[in-house]
Amino acid sequence: MIVLAAHGTRAPAGPLVIEALAARIRAEAGVSVRVAYADVRRPDVTTVLDSVRGHQAVVVPAFLASGYHVRTDIPAQIAASGHPDVVLADAFGPAPELIEAMRDRLEWAGYRSGDAVVLAAAGSSDPRALAEVRVAADALSMQLGTSVRVGYAATARPSVSDAVAYARGRGHRVAIASWLLAPGLFQRRLNDSGAEVVAEPLGVHPGVVDLVLRRYRHALGSLVAA
Template sequence: MSEHPTLIAVAHGTRSPAGRRQIQELAAAVARRRPGLDVRLCYVDVQEPKAADVVAAVIDEQRAQHDNGEQGRQPGAVVVPLLLSAGYHVRVDIAEAVAGTGFPVTAPLGPDDVFLESLRRNVPADADAIVLASAGSSDPLWVRGIREVAAGLPGRVELGYTSGSGPRVADVVARLRAEGARTVAIAAYLLAEGLFYRTLHNAGADAVTPPLCHDAQVADLVLGRFDSAILTTVGSGL
């Protein structure tokens, strides 16, 4: 691997203008923290460019540099999923995009203490109950990850989902009200704004935490994943 690999940041993608801007700002914050680092943002769904296209472009650039006698400066690449769990998009979409390239793929951003601490800071201290709201998935890795986050939150915590087969967030809020909870907070386990996040504000809770990407430490988390992958790859002799 070269001295200055490219960081390929792979987000899910959204139609929400606010959500798109937030993910772009996250990628820009990563680049500001590491001057000279080549950060490429791409997506697995909804938006362009797709991960496979960016991976192919980086490979083409490497080949061109090699052909021009610039092998010493050609970048390798590390793929960092801007996702909250090692679910389908990591195991299938991203894996297929990098197949045969030798580019390492890091662990996704979540679950991580950075997100847990962000949720804990933003949930009102007087909440009688918390609904941990996520997109929902039947993937076992996703389910395990969201349960780990729930276990780290204080007080009574119930799981609610914005999609999939699990209980809907609004239904969980209503049940908690019926059971006597006076102040219900939604801890939004969502990286950026979008359709799912907007529905949380109509779920009947007293407070909704902001998208996780607003926490300044998330950019450092991305770089931490990137650096760890480089150390692991170099240590393995690849």
């Protein structure tokens, strides 16, 4: 079974996207998928694992960077469950499937050659997580054949609005690539940044589904081997 562990948001659209992603994974893999949240919403990972004792479980963190929740909160919630047959998969990170998904979303939103591109991420106080965002921006830059600036919706700098203002000051139309998984407060900040083009979050893109299944199968292999 897969426990898909997302961040959580108070925006009603966010959980709908995570549940839709879980349903797509369930349909593609024929495996049970339960949703848990590391923060803000319930149930948390501990509660979900408590409810599936007797079943092997792979917890897949649906996070685009390995910040505090991935390195601390989710492992602590797993430990608190006392579940004897569980393994934690790698977080999403700047995987190739997600770079392709981000590019698709950007192009579907109306990006055209010559636009200045800002990759907008949530932000983190963890320098390792910020380094992963930079890797994603560099990978998108390679795909588009243009430079990609990074802006953050919270915590880190520069802000998305500052990154957009800088690009516009150089005389460009600005397109934002959303390095977010689901809609919520951070996506609203992207929409309010003044950019001419704002891509939707990665959401239930086939590349996201493929990545969850890849993370699951890799982690399941280590669980069976143990």
